[in-house]
Amino acid sequence: MAVYRHIHIDYWQDGFVLDLTPEEKYFYIYLMTNSKTSQCGIYELPKRIIETETGYNRETVEKLLKRFEEYGKIIYSEESKEIFIKNWLKHNKVVSPKVKKCVEKELLDIKNIDLINLFLKECDRYGYSIDRGNINTTMDSVSIPIAKVENNFEYGYGEKEKQKEKQKEKEKEKYEAGEKNRGGSYGKYKNESRKFKYATEHEKEDGVLYQKPSEEQLRKFREELKRI
Structure with a gap:
């Protein structure tokens, strides 16, 4: 059966996306539509697969993954090779019984416990009820520093994060300009x-x-x- 991933037309007008480079726009769409994507937005994606499907070399792949982690859009686990698209639930609702059952089944196969916990917190945020009876949410598997993840957790395509970066850049430029003037x-x-x-x-x-x-x-x- 064919699997489809939906991208809303507002994607191209989103404040965060508008400021991305063409390379970043392509990569972001790839992360949301590639062959390994799942219904819950957490899936295993080895870098070798990214290289094969995008045509990028390893250096570029690592650069882009790190960049989108800094943007607050993804979490990539080097240990389990799993990726979490943070704003997945905003654009992919979990309301129908069929979708819920699919999500619950996918969560059973996820290796990184912290990613599962973050996903469940997102479900609570959006009011999605997930049966957690068989889902392992204890810290006995591959994990990541959850405090670090939660500190960077934002929602939407990322306009808020982009504005923060711009503000920091402006403050830096202002400071450097002041230093230059004082020096002159x-x-x-x-x-x-x-x-x-x-x-x-x-x-x-x-x-x-x-x-x-x-x-x-x-x-x-x-x-x-x-x-x-």
């Missing part, structure tokens, strides 16, 4: 005759002899720096 102003001021050096008396630098400034000179020097 100081460089100009340094070449002026009013420049004094905090040094011991008769300290020599670049062939120039500097005398230790007086308290009055230091006071004026500090006032000059405040105006730069």
Whole structure:
């Protein structure tokens, strides 16, 4: 029987997706529609399979997986080779008895316990009832640092995370611009005759002899720096 994965048309207008590179857009769609995807959004996906299906080499695959982990969109377990699409339930409802039974069966085969626990928490968030009687949610199998995962857990395609990254980048650029301006102003001021050096008396630098400034000179020097 054929298996289909649905991508909503709003995908292309989502704030997060709009800012992705063409390579990232392609890879994100691949993660949601590849041959190994499951009904619960957790599935085993060895990097070798990704290489074969996308045509990317190992370096590119690892780079993209890491990037989407940083975006807060996936969790990839190196130990079990399983991946969890974090916003899967937002776009794939678990309401019909047939879908629920399929999800419950898939959860039995998942090796990473933390991924199961995160999925069940998402089910609670969306109000989906899952029979947990046979599902192993104890820490006796492959696991990942759940605290780290939960700290980065966000929903939707990721517009919120993208905005955070942009804000950090703006703050960094603003800081660097300020440092550059201060450096430029100081460089100009340094070449002026009013420049004094905090040094011991008769300290020599670049062939120039500097005398230790007086308290009055230091006071004026500090006032000059405040105006730069």
